[in-house]
Amino acid sequence: MKGRKKFDFEYIGSLLLAITLALLLGALIMLLNGKNPAMGYFALLQGALGSKYAMASTLAKTVPLILTGLATAISFRSGIFNIGGEGQLYLGAFAAAYVGFTFTNLPVIVAVIAAIIASALAGGFYAYVPALLKVKYNIDEVITTIMFNSIAMLFTNYLVNYPFQAQQGKMGGTDMIAEAYKFPKLVAMSKLNTSIFYTMIIAILVYYMVKKTSYGYNFKIVGENSVFSKYAGLNNKKYMILAMILSGALCGIAGAFEVYGTHYRFLQNISKGLAFDGMLVSLIVKNNPVGIVIMSIFFAVLKTGSNTMELTTGVPSELILVIQSVIILFIAGENGFKQIIKRRSMNKGKLVK
Amino acid sequence: MKDIFDLALFQNTIRTATPLILAALGGLLTMHAGILNIGMEGMILLGAFFGVLGSYFFSSSLMGVLLAVISGVAIGALFGFFVIELKSDEFIIGIAINIFAGGLTVFLLRSIFGVKGAFSSPDIVPLPDVHIPFLDKIEFLDKIFNNHSILVYVSWILVALVYILLYKTPYGYWIRGVGEHEEALETAGINPKKVKYVSSILCGMFCGLAGAHLSLGYLTLFTENMSAGKGFIALAAIIFGSSNPIKVYGASLLFGFFDALGIRVQSLGIPSQFTQMIPYLATVIVLFGVAQKKLIKGKAD
Numbered sequence: 001m002k003g004r005k006k007f008d009f010e011y012i013g014s015l016l017l018a019i020t021l022a023l024l025l026g027a028l029i030m031l032l033n034g035k036n037p038a039m040g041y042f043a044l045l046q047g048a049l050g051s052k053y054a055m056a057s058t059l060a061k062t063v064p065l066i067l068t069g070l071a072t073a074i075s076f077r078s079g080i081f082n083i084g085g086e087g088q089l090y091l092g093a094f095a096a097a098y099v100g101f102t103f104t105n106l107p108v109i110v111a112v113i114a115a116i117i118a119s120a121l122a123g124g125f126y127a128y129v130p131a132l133l134k135v136k137y138n139i140d141e142v143i144t145t146i147m148f149n150s151i152a153m154l155f156t157n158y159l160v161n162y163p164f165q166a167q168q169g170k171m172g173g174t175d176m177i178a179e180a181y182k183f184p185k186l187v188a189m190s191k192l193n194t195s196i197f198y199t200m201i202i203a204i205l206v207y208y209m210v211k212k213t214s215y216g217y218n219f220k221i222v223g224e225n226s227v228f229s230k231y232a233g234l235n236n237k238k239y240m241i242l243a244m245i246l247s248g249a250l251c252g253i254a255g256a257f258e259v260y261g262t263h264y265r266f267l268q269n270i271s272k273g274l275a276f277d278g279m280l281v282s283l284i285v286k287n288n289p290v291g292i293v294i295m296s297i298f299f300a301v302l303k304t305g306s307n308t309m310e311l312t313t314g315v316p317s318e319l320i321l322v323i324q325s326v327i328i329l330f331i332a333g334e335n336g337f338k339q340i341i342k343r344r345s346m347n348k349g350k351l352v353k
Numbered sequence: 354m355k356d357i358f359d360l361a362l363f364q365n366t367i368r369t370a371t372p373l374i375l376a377a378l379g380g381l382l383t384m385h386a387g388i389l390n391i392g393m394e395g396m397i398l399l400g401a402f403f404g405v406l407g408s409y410f411f412s413s414s415l416m417g418v419l420l421a422v423i424s425g426v427a428i429g430a431l432f433g434f435f436v437i438e439l440k441s442d443e444f445i446i447g448i449a450i451n452i453f454a455g456g457l458t459v460f461l462l463r464s465i466f467g468v469k470g471a472f473s474s475p476d477i478v479p480l481p482d483v484h485i486p487f488l489d490k491i492e493f494l495d496k497i498f499n500n501h502s503i504l505v506y507v508s509w510i511l512v513a514l515v516y517i518l519l520y521k522t523p524y525g526y527w528i529r530g531v532g533e534h535e536e537a538l539e540t541a542g543i544n545p546k547k548v549k550y551v552s553s554i555l556c557g558m559f560c561g562l563a564g565a566h567l568s569l570g571y572l573t574l575f576t577e578n579m580s581a582g583k584g585f586i587a588l589a590a591i592i593f594g595s596s597n598p599i600k601v602y603g604a605s606l607l608f609g610f611f612d613a614l615g616i617r618v619q620s621l622g623i624p625s626q627f628t629q630m631i632p633y634l635a636t637v638i639v640l641f642g643v644a645q646k647k648l649i650k651g652k653a654d
Contacts, residue, residue: 029460033464081444083391083444083448133637133640133641133644137641137644137645137648138644138647139637139640139641139644140389140640142389142391142444143389143588143592143636143640144637144640146391146585146588147585147589147633147634147636147637148633148637149585150582150585150630150633151630151633151634154626154627154629154630154633155626155630157626158624158626158627161624161626162624273452276448276451276452279448280448280449280452283445316459316460316463316464318455318456318457318459318460318463319456319460320456321452321453321455321456321457321459321460322453322456322457322460324452324456325449325450325452325453325456326453328445328448328449328452329435329446329449329453332435332439332441332442332445332446332449333435333439333441335439335440335441336435336438336439336440336441337439340438340439
């Protein structure tokens with residue numbers, strides 16, 4: 001067995017290289033577009049970190065990224081691939097909103113806890129079904145969770161356009177949750193709210209579970225070597241199902257926070273791919289919980305700053321999506337690139353001889 | 354009932370099924386080659402954008418289709434490079450391609466055309482409609498099968514071609530072989546990498562065509578994210594039709610039918626969300642059915 005290194009410097013090196021290359025590519029695209037890349041990136045940093053408001057907006061954007069990133073990490077580490085975070089998030093968000101606009105006279109703590117539990121149950125259950133199909137019938141969970149995403153989005157879309165459409169006639173949204181339940185804002189005007197604290201607590205719990213408990217260790221063994229874990233007497237199926245439920249629950253909670261911290265109601269397009277963003281974040285740092293928090297901040301900086309970049313320099317903010325997807329391409333190709341380079345240098349060696 | 358099930362419904366079915374079948378034909382080739390391509394969504398989107406771009410700048414729908422196909426070849430090759438050469442996880446690359454395409458098309462939309470959301474212009478030349486003379490003798494044939502955009506007819510030909518390729522040529526045998534037993538192919542002196550590359554480049558091409566049909570076939574415009582889940586429905590059609598081109602064509606028609614029906618019944622106050630759900634539900638049910646069969650067979654063995 002490989003030694004348990006504290007830091008994988010080689011990996012961090014290639015990660016930084018990938019990010020640098022992607023940013024350079026972004027700069028090149030700006031140049032081709034007739035814009036000054038230095039000014040573009042400066043505006044981006046300014047917009048993401050240049051003021052108290054900017055920083056608050058950036059931090060606010062990390063919340064769903066961290067949660068869906070951790071959700072991805074838990075499932076991927078256990079060798080079961082939850083691509084259904086988006087659907088779980090939608091159902092969780094709706095369940096939480098339902099609590100918030102139906103039971104409007106509860107003590108705040110009770111209501112918020114009930115909403116979070118409801119969202120975790122909804123998300124967890126929606127992940128449990130594909131997990132069960134996987135372990136019981138060996139049905140590919142990648143495909144089922146992709147299908148489940150669309151089903152959940154269509155289903156909640158139906159709910160908010162028919163039975164639960166807002167009474168004020170707002171299309172595609174539910175009623176507002178009770179005023180008292182809204183998460184307090186931490187910086188006026190920004191979207192930053194107390195969900196960031198809950199998110200940090202969850203991140204610490206997940207870190208603790210993954211790194212320090214036997215559960216976390218077993219998840220990892222099941223994910224890395226299912227044959228070995230079987231011989232070691234672990235119930236692979238149990239751990240895969242558990243990982244999937246936890247993963248779904250986290251996505252559900254991410255949905256609840258979007259409702260209670262940002263929109264105060266369920267909207268039919270509440271997510272717009274948040275779970276996919278979180279998935280990228282997690283994949284880039286190889287499902288490491290600490291890495292997820294750091295990378296979420298980086299992604300949030302890009303996301304928040306890109307709007308300012310667009311306003312002041314005219315570079316379309318979608319450039320950031322290109323940069324992000326290029327980073328993931330480089331990271332996903334990392335091992336392959338390394339092997340090609342190795343092969344090249346070996347061949348060179350042969351030539352010299 | 355008559356208002357719903359009229360000839361126009363079936364005509365719409367063919368139209369809405371066409372991008373599904375085009376993309377699914379590509380996806381089933383990679384599926385046979387042992388690659389699950391969930392990047393089709395992004396590949397379609399790129400095709401739709403470059404279709405409009407080509408048509409607009411060259412005032413020719415043929416150039417639009419050509420650019421769409423070229424963009425498909427490029428993204429298919431890129432997909433292949435990462436999945437086959439670098440052995441990256443196919444669905445990570447698929448997700449990355451979807452996000453990349455979503456970002457790139459909007460970015461280009463704004464930096465080239467200077468618009469946000471959608472681009473339409475009288476200078477975009479739509480694909481021509483085709484009139485088949487002998488069909489107009491019989492009304493219902495004429496109404497359903499005639500006067501479609503040209504890619505509709507191309508898609509029918511492609512169904513036959515892909516079927517022949519897969520089941521009647523050695524190359525098709527290799528494509529199917531590489532997905533099932535790569536080593537055997539290697540012993541036979543065939544480079545499995547090459548075969549996989551061909552399948553993923555063809556997949557990109559077909560998705561490019563699907564995109565061109567979306568943006569030049571019946572709407573002459575490009576809108577952000579206009580593939581709107583078609584790549585995933587195509588994936589559903591592939592699974593529903595067990596990767597057989599003819600069955601996949603049937604599945605695409607069926608899904609196209611429910612899509613067209615959904616728009617109709619909405620006017621009666623019936624939510625279209627449920628008809629739209631059918632492809633996704635059907636896929637899960639099919640997978641479940643196949644798994645059960647395997648289970649029963651396994652027990653009998």
